[in-house]
Amino acid sequence: MVLSQPTDGTRWRCTLCGNLTRFDVTRTSRVREYVHLDLAGEPTVEEREVLGDRVESVRCRWCNAVDQVELVDRPDSGS
Ligand SMILES: [Zn+2]
Structure with missing residues (x-):
């Protein structure tokens, strides 16, 4: 199952209990970081x-x- 991420105009809602505000999200991210080390x-x-x-x-x-x-x-959301 592919989960759609919320956008500027949408949000998640639990279809069972209607929760809109609290979720545990497991995600995989690839990031590039600029690491600056001090002396x-x-x-x-x-x-x-x-x-x-x-x-x-x-x-x-x-x-x-x-x-x-x-x-x-x-x-x-305006629309
Ligand atoms: Zn729920």
């Missing part, structure tokens, strides 16, 4: 570019349903 060798990530991002599963924090989310319009 002591302590690294700081100064830039992070997301090369790829895929949601593997979404679990509802209220009812523990897995991958039972749908996309619904955000209340403030």
Whole structure:
């Protein structure tokens, strides 16, 4: 099952309990980081570019349903 990620105008909603706000999201990301180390060798990530991002599963924090989310319009989306 391919889960659609929320966009500027949509959000997730649990189809079982209606939860809109709390989810455990398992995702795989490929990122490129600009790591800047100071003279002591302590690294700081100064830039992070997301090369790829895929949601593997979404679990509802209220009812523990897995991958039972749908996309619904955000209340403030203009359209
Ligand atoms: Zn739920």
